[in-house]
Amino acid sequence: MSTNLKNKIEASDKNINDLLKDQKFFIDYFQREYRWEERHMVALIEDLTTTFLNHYDANHERQEVANYPSYYLGPVVFSESDGCNSIIDGQQRITSITLLLIFLHNLQKDRHEKVPISSLVFSEKYGNKSFNMTDDDRKDILKALYETGEYHLKDDEDATVINISQRYEDIHKNFPEELQDDALPYFIDWFIDKVILVKIKAYSDENAYTIFETMNDRGMNLTSSEMLKGYVLSRIHDPEKRSKLNEVWKEQMLSFHEWDKDADQEFFKAWFRAKYAQSIRQVKQVLKIRIMS
Numbered sequence: 001m002s003t004n005l006k007n008k009i010e011a012s013d014k015n016i017n018d019l020l021k022d023q024k025f026f027i028d029y030f031q032r033e034y035r036w037e038e039r040h041m042v043a044l045i046e047d048l049t050t051t052f053l054n055h056y057d058a059n060h061e062r063q064e065v066a067n068y069p070s071y072y073l074g075p076v077v078f079s080e081s082d083g084c085n086s087i088i089d090g091q092q093r094i095t096s097i098t099l100l101l102i103f104l105h106n107l108q109k110d111r112h113e114k115v116p117i118s119s120l121v122f123s124e125k126y127g128n129k130s131f132n133m134t135d136d137d138r139k140d141i142l143k144a145l146y147e148t149g150e151y152h153l154k155d156d157e158d159a160t161v162i163n164i165s166q167r168y169e170d171i172h173k174n175f176p177e178e179l180q181d182d183a184l185p186y187f188i189d190w191f192i193d194k195v196i197l198v199k200i201k202a203y204s205d206e207n208a209y210t211i212f213e214t215m216n217d218r219g220m221n222l223t224s225s226e227m228l229k230g231y232v233l234s235r236i237h238d239p240e241k242r243s244k245l246n247e248v249w250k251e252q253m254l255s256f257h258e259w260d261k262d263a264d265q266e267f268f269k270a271w272f273r274a275k276y277a278q279s280i281r282q283v284k285q286v287l288k289i290r291i292m293s
Contacts, residue, residue, distance in 0.1 A: 007203075007204070007207065008202075008203050009200065009201070009202050009203075009207060009211075010200070010201045011075075011198055011199070011200045011201075012198070012199055013196050013197070013198050013199075014196070014197055014198075014199045015070075015192065015193050015194065015195060015196055015197075016097060016101075016120065016191065016192045016193075016195050016197070017120065017192040017193060019076070019197055019199060020094075020097070020098075020101075020120040020121075020132055021119050021120055022119050022123045022132075023085065023123070023132050024084075024085065024123070024130075024132055024134055025078070025085050025086070025087050025094070025132060025133050025134060026084055026085065026086045026087065026134050026135075027086070027087050027091055027133070027134070027135045033158070033159050033160045033163075033250070034091070034092060034095045034138075034159075034160040034163050034164060035092070035159065035160075035163055036092055036095075036096055036163060036167055038166070038167070038170050040092075040096075041096060041167045041170040041171060041174070042170060042174050044096060044100075045100075045170075045171060045174045045175060046174070047071070048071060048100075048191065048195065049175070049176050049179060049187070051069070051071045052068070052179075052186075052187050052190050052191075053176075053178070053179075055068045055069065056068075056183060056186060056187075058182065058183070060186070062185060062186060062189060065186055065189045065190050065193070065194070066193070068190055068194055069194070070194045070195070070196050071194060071195045071196065072196050072197075073093060073097075073195055073196065073197045074090070074093065074197060074198070075089070075090065075197065075198040075199075075200055076089065076090030076093065076094060076197050076198070076199055076200065077089040077090060077200045077201075077202065077211050078199065078200070078201050078202070079201075079202050079203070079204070079207075080201055080202075080203055081203065081204070087133075088202070088211060089211060090197070091133075093197070094133060095133065095138075095164070096167065098120075098121060098131075098132075098133055098142070099145070099164065099167055099168050099171060100171055100191075101117055101120050101121050102121060102142070102145050102146050102168070103149075103168065103171045103172065103175065104117060104184075104187075104188050104191070105117055105118065105121065105146065106145075106146075106149045107175075107180055107184060108184060108185070108188070111184070111185075113185055114185075115185050115188040115189060115192070117188060117192060120132070120192065121142075121146060122146070131143075137158060137160060137161065138160065138161065138164065140161075141161050141164050141165060142164075145164075145168055149172075151165050151168075153165055158250070158254060159254065159257065223264075223265055224265055224268065224269075225253070225264040225265050225268055228268060229249055232245075232249075233245065233246060233249075
């Protein structure tokens with residue numbers, strides 16, 4: 001790859017159809033777990049459905065949805081290398097959008113009039129179907145939700161799978177009944193065509209990590225330990241070693257969170273203090289140097 005291309009950053013507005021249709025996205029090694037809470041999903045559902053209902057009229061023809069106003073859902077950042085697209089920032093929203101698409105797919109299963117949205121969730125190549133958002137940890141739950149609308153949690157599920165299950169239930173509980181009948185295809189048309197995100201694409205891991213440091217998902221600020229994970233893993237160039245360390249890191253974070261949701265940050269604060277700080281006053285400066293440099 002040329003130096004000019006490596007340093008290039010592109011930005012363009014995309015509706016959900018353009019962003020997701022027949023695409024493959026990998027969740028990169030320095031991405032965090034999916035950890036949207038109920039309040040985030042409820043806010044998203046309320047924002048989307050309220051915006052739509054403010055302009056929907058049962059007397060409208062479906063093509064009139066094209067004149068409804070757009071809804072801006074923020075930026076998403078990708079890194080493209082060797083033909084692979086990695087999600088750098090925005091996987092919280094893309095995961096949530098995917099869950100809503102799966103819910104809408106299940107709502108319209110028995111309808112004669114269906115809006116084609118399957119290609120926004122998974123694509124097929126040489127007879128093999130795979131989800132557009134590629135992550136082995138999520139494959140089973142996404143498959144179950146898409147096929148049956150249900151998933152039975154196991155005892156050893158990680159935080160991402162648990163949150164995906166809970167947020168899907170939040171959609172089920174909070175999606176307005178008035179949109180589940182005649183208005184449903186209108187809403188789906190609007191959702192995939194008029195909900196807009198800005199796609200930012202970088203062509204190098206260095207630029208991608210810089211963008212990752214400076215951007216946050218909707219309502220979900222990065223914790224210091226998440227920043228530290230990204231910093232450490234970005235310095236490991238062997239993919240196999242990086243993947244192995246990522247798994248070890250995730251397992252250790254899960255162990256910390258069994259004690260307390262902030263235990264990981266308290267651990268690193270104590271470790272940096274013991275290792276580097278001469279006084280309590282130096283702790284914040286040490287963390288800033290070690291994580292952000």
